[in-house]
């Protein structure tokens with residue numbers, strides 16, 4: 001099984017989560033996790049603007065607290081904002097109540113900064129317990145993905161990652177990138193090529209469905 005795609009059974013095990021978008025047209029959903037981070041998130045917003053593309057940014061509350069103006073820039077550019085917990089918590093290591101409180105704290109900083117509580121949530125590390133998911137089910141749409149860019153692997157060549165992303169791209173996919181400090185060099189090498197590939201293939205972007 002390839003490490004670049006989710007095991008195909010997962011969407012069947014967790015049917016209440018969003019794993020992909022509508023695939024009727026040549027459209028794809030771009031998502032960016034872990035920002036907002038200065039020098040990375042602002043660069044991503046510019047690259048998207050150059051190409052008229054929109055994306056969803058799953059923000060970490062602590063980063064929103066540090067860079068509120070940058071979070072506002074992302075929202076003002078017409079991108080969707082999602083909750084990615086306040087402290088980038090691991091579902092494995094966190095009790096249900098503490099997890100839910102951290103998600104709520106992220107909601108508060110996002111509402112105070114952007115004037116809106118996000119309806120989308122993505123669990124850090126792509127995993128949360130069923131108890132944590134149940135606790136959020138009424139308030140949030142839980143968004144997963146079906147294509148991982150692996151931009152956090154600095155030891156893999158950019159050429160290989162671009163090849164993997166482009167060869168697996170199909171209508172309706174949700175792809176994950178990371179707009180954070182650790183990934184910024186790899187991201188800056190692969191994202192422009194990937195976005196230009198999408199344009200070349202006639203893709204446009206679609207936001208997540210609320």
Ligand SMILES: [Zn+2]
Pocket residue numbers: 033034084088123124125
């Ligand atoms: Zn994350």
